[in-house]
Amino acid sequence: MSTQAIGxxxxxLCNAGDxxxxxxxxxxxxxxxxxxxxxxxxxxxxxxxxxxxxxxxWWNANNDVHRMAAEGPFIGNRPDQFxxxxxxxxxxxxxxxxxxxxxxxxxxxxxxIAEEAFLSSA
Amino acid sequence: MSTQAIGxxxxxLCNAGDxxxxxxxxxxxxxxxxxxxxxxxxxxxxxxxxxxxxxxxWWNANNDVHRMAAEGPFIGNRPDQFxxxxxxxxxxxxxxxxxxxxxxxxxxxxxxIAEEAFLSSA
Numbered sequence: 001m002s003t004q005a006i007g008x009x010x011x012x013l014c015n016a017g018d019x020x021x022x023x024x025x026x027x028x029x030x031x032x033x034x035x036x037x038x039x040x041x042x043x044x045x046x047x048x049x050x051x052x053x054x055x056x057x058w059w060n061a062n063n064d065v066h067r068m069a070a071e072g073p074f075i076g077n078r079p080d081q082f083x084x085x086x087x088x089x090x091x092x093x094x095x096x097x098x099x100x101x102x103x104x105x106x107x108x109x110x111x112x113i114a115e116e117a118f119l120s121s122a
Numbered sequence: 123m124s125t126q127a128i129g130x131x132x133x134x135l136c137n138a139g140d141x142x143x144x145x146x147x148x149x150x151x152x153x154x155x156x157x158x159x160x161x162x163x164x165x166x167x168x169x170x171x172x173x174x175x176x177x178x179x180w181w182n183a184n185n186d187v188h189r190m191a192a193e194g195p196f197i198g199n200r201p202d203q204f205x206x207x208x209x210x211x212x213x214x215x216x217x218x219x220x221x222x223x224x225x226x227x228x229x230x231x232x233x234x235i236a237e238e239a240f241l242s243s244a
Contacts, residue, residue, distance in 0.1 A: 074241035119196035
């Protein structure tokens, strides 16, 4: 799969509300996941599908997602990289509804995503 | 200036319709500029303020910008990097009005932007 095709599939599955399926289909088994700001539940750097699934399970258990919109993929001069803009309408459990906007920067190796890094607005 | 402050200033000046001022204020003299797809007028990789100003002059002469909106800066775990989403409502000279959406990925060195790389949607 080309970088373009991998990015398109990721966007498609996220817009269908199934980012976990995107991870299962498209991520390398040793995927590296980098958050803008680490927390005890979501360390800044995690590696491997098991760790990423655990992070995702924690996040899903602690946030209600009303809608997720993915835009992209954006592709530049590097053939192994693409970006996606995410807009997530969500309510943290016990918190107030908010709109989170992030940019995900993805690195492809072989025909799998080897790294995801999230950049967030302040 | 911090990466956050540089990114905020870039977004502010672009939203004020003055990306050229952002370049003069914030770019290192040996700035590297990378386009998603090179053309004879806008090679994929250019270096130095003189080359960037020439590219910008060519672009401004060949496109009418009705409105430019910059969103961000988005900052991740790397302290030297930020991203900005651009939406440009424009008409290429002799062409039809279009909306161009891009992600700019910026690398900061010292307190200047050392590299800009643009990622575009297909």
